[in-house]
Amino acid sequence: MSAPWEEWDHVLKIDPDKELYGDETFADACETGTDAIEIGGTLDVTSEKATRVIEACKEHNVPLYQEPSNPAVVVDDDALDGYLIPTVFNADDPFWITGAHKEWVRIADDLDWDRTHTEAYIVLNPDASAAELTGADCDLTPEEVGAYARVAEKMFGQDIVYVEYSGTLGDRETVKAAHDALDDSTLFYGGGIHDYDDAHAMGKVADTVVVGDLLHDEGADAVRETVEGVTDAHAELADA
Numbered sequence: 001m002s003a004p005w006e007e008w009d010h011v012l013k014i015d016p017d018k019e020l021y022g023d024e025t026f027a028d029a030c031e032t033g034t035d036a037i038e039i040g041g042t043l044d045v046t047s048e049k050a051t052r053v054i055e056a057c058k059e060h061n062v063p064l065y066q067e068p069s070n071p072a073v074v075v076d077d078d079a080l081d082g083y084l085i086p087t088v089f090n091a092d093d094p095f096w097i098t099g100a101h102k103e104w105v106r107i108a109d110d111l112d113w114d115r116t117h118t119e120a121y122i123v124l125n126p127d128a129s130a131a132e133l134t135g136a137d138c139d140l141t142p143e144e145v146g147a148y149a150r151v152a153e154k155m156f157g158q159d160i161v162y163v164e165y166s167g168t169l170g171d172r173e174t175v176k177a178a179h180d181a182l183d184d185s186t187l188f189y190g191g192g193i194h195d196y197d198d199a200h201a202m203g204k205v206a207d208t209v210v211v212g213d214l215l216h217d218e219g220a221d222a223v224r225e226t227v228e229g230v231t232d233a234h235a236e237l238a239d240a
């Protein structure tokens with residue numbers, strides 16, 4: 001059976017610490033046409049804030065995943081389809097590679113391994129909170145990023161490799177290098193997607209495009225355009 005993310009063109013990442021746009025609701029976010037919702041952010045997320053988002057989204061027909069930024073924010077909730085646990089391949093502190101994970105497994109009882117999956121992050125925007133927190137080495141050539149991606153797939157068995165430029169649109173050659181380096185794993189791209197054209201361009205070099213801040217800054221209609229952008233890009237690739 002194939003993994004769910006193999007079918008995802010678009011993921012909407014909701015940050016529990018950020019407000020929605022105008023008077024929009026979580027229902028609006030769920031109805032953008034996105035393939036899945038990831039609930040997570042780097043800073044100031046709590047399990048209470050994450051629970052509020054899960055409760056508001058669970059009645060809607062969209063897969064829901066929590067992406068915890070540390071063990072303390074993990075919510076035990078049957079409404080979640082699963083947990084996508086980051087591990088940061090280019091972090092300078094092993095805490096963000098396996099240390100937090102060790103602590104989580106040590107303190108949590110009865111982890112549901114069937115619903116627990118990992119994402120091999122390569123964090124590339126030095127100004128993003130995720131980069132500052134993890135001390136990520138963002139000064140990497142496309143070739144090095146491709147090599148990290150290949151290591152993640154071939155040596156560490158990672159099903160998801162995530163090129164993360166949170167807050168800024170990334171370098172397409174770098175994203176393409178990661179994509180070209182993978183045989184079977186799914187390449188997520190996230191960062192700075194603002195409109196149809198951004199999503200279309202990154203959709204050409206990534207399997208799954210993740211959109212985050214746009215929901216909070218410009219709202220659900222803007223997110224819907226990005227769903228169309230990546231969907232069109234993938235349809236064009238399939239026709240070519």
Ligand SMILES: CC(C)=CCC/C(C)=C/CC/C(C)=C/CC/C(C)=C/COP(=O)(O)OP(=O)(O)O
Binds near residue numbers: 121128131
């Ligand atoms: C073992 C467990 C349960 C957790 C460990 C999780 C790890 C390694 C986290 C490292 C940091 C990280 C990659 C967080 C994930 C989510 C993420 C990148 C969110 C986007 O963050 P930003 O956009 O930089 O943050 P803000 O929007 O909050 O400023």
Ligand SMILES: O=P(O)(O)OC[C@@H](O)CO
Binds near residue numbers: 164165168210211214
């Ligand atoms: O918020 P943006 O810049 O869209 O980034 C999306 C996601 O990759 C963040 O983890």
Ligand SMILES: [Mg+2]
Binds near residue numbers: 166167212213
């Ligand atoms: Mg962000």
